[in-house]
Amino acid sequence: MNETESTPYEPDKRTLQAVNSELETRVAERTRRLQEAHDRLAEQNEELSRAYQEIQRAEQYKDEFLSVISHELRTPLNYITGFGSLLQDEVAGPMNAMQTEYLGKMLEGADRMLALVNDLLDVAKIQAGHLDIAPRTIPYGDLLDEVLDTMRPFAEKKAIQLTVRVDAPVTAEIDGPRVEQVLTNLLSNAIKFTPDHGSVTIRAYEHDRELVTQVIDTGRGIAAKDIPYLFTRFKQLDMSMTREAGGVGLGLAICKAIVEGHRGTIGVLSHPGEGSTFWFSLPLTAATEGLRLPPKPEILP
Numbered sequence: 001m002n003e004t005e006s007t008p009y010e011p012d013k014r015t016l017q018a019v020n021s022e023l024e025t026r027v028a029e030r031t032r033r034l035q036e037a038h039d040r041l042a043e044q045n046e047e048l049s050r051a052y053q054e055i056q057r058a059e060q061y062k063d064e065f066l067s068v069i070s071h072e073l074r075t076p077l078n079y080i081t082g083f084g085s086l087l088q089d090e091v092a093g094p095m096n097a098m099q100t101e102y103l104g105k106m107l108e109g110a111d112r113m114l115a116l117v118n119d120l121l122d123v124a125k126i127q128a129g130h131l132d133i134a135p136r137t138i139p140y141g142d143l144l145d146e147v148l149d150t151m152r153p154f155a156e157k158k159a160i161q162l163t164v165r166v167d168a169p170v171t172a173e174i175d176g177p178r179v180e181q182v183l184t185n186l187l188s189n190a191i192k193f194t195p196d197h198g199s200v201t202i203r204a205y206e207h208d209r210e211l212v213t214q215v216i217d218t219g220r221g222i223a224a225k226d227i228p229y230l231f232t233r234f235k236q237l238d239m240s241m242t243r244e245a246g247g248v249g250l251g252l253a254i255c256k257a258i259v260e261g262h263r264g265t266i267g268v269l270s271h272p273g274e275g276s277t278f279w280f281s282l283p284l285t286a287a288t289e290g291l292r293l294p295p296k297p298e299i300l301p
Contacts, residue, residue: 084107084110120250136176137171137172143176143179151188158194158195161199163199164204170206172284179258181258183202183215185255186215189278193217194217194275201214207281212281216277220273224271232253264281264282
């Protein structure tokens with residue numbers, strides 16, 4: 001071999017053993033770190049699982065407590081309203097003007113409390129998935145008239161003009177009491193948050209094979225940032241208005257559950273200072289079609 005020619009490097013056995021040992025050490029260290037990370041993740045997953053189970057148990061206890069308390073409150077309230085109504089009708093004898101006034105305030109407060117208890121019961125049913133919807137064919141126009149007759153005295157106290165726009169009676173396959181609950185809640189809110197001498201209008205018509213109902217008020221309106229929270233339980237957007245008008249933020253959440261239980265949709269269009277239009281739509285069957293009022297696209301979903 002020529003002295004100028006180079007020969008390939010051939011590591012000796014000891015060098016190869018050293019390199020192999022170093023690699024094994026590195027692999028073992030990496031494996032140890034991966035195992036430690038895996039163990040930490042397993043512990044975290046176990047902690048998250050325990051926390052989730054605790055939350056589930058707390059939700060269950062809360063719902064059970066809510067249901068029991070609501071039932072226990074409703075029984076004595078029924079006694080108060082029942083016997084109070086007998087006194088108001090002077091079944092037990094005549095009352096003077098002051099007694100009549102005080103009894104009226106007492107019954108008004110009891111009615112508010114009873115409405116709250118009923119809302120709490122509905123929330124408990126919704127949480128448990130037991131909010132039953134029992135549709136049957138009813139005249140929707142008659143249902144609207146009944147709700148308006150109930151709400152008219154509250155509107156008159158504030159000199160609010162309360163009107164309904166329905167071309168003709170229409171039959172709808174719905175759960176009448178539940179839809180009446182939705183209408184009453186939307187109308188009650190509209191009257192509460194509309195200033196004196198304002199107006200509240202109900203419009204009902206067919207649009208794209210759906211029965212659409214709108215409650216339109218001339219109230220203060222709602223900011224765009226607040227609209228996504230309207231149908232959330234216990235959510236009140238303006239506590240100063242809440243203290244003035246009353247309520248704890250359950251009504252719209254219940255309305256949403258009832259409407260969706262009918263496979264319908266609910267929403268609102270509103271701008272501050274321009275009033276609000278709350279609407280809900282219920283699917284129509286062939287038997288419930290027939291109401292014809294020109295739609296107003298800008299306030300439809």
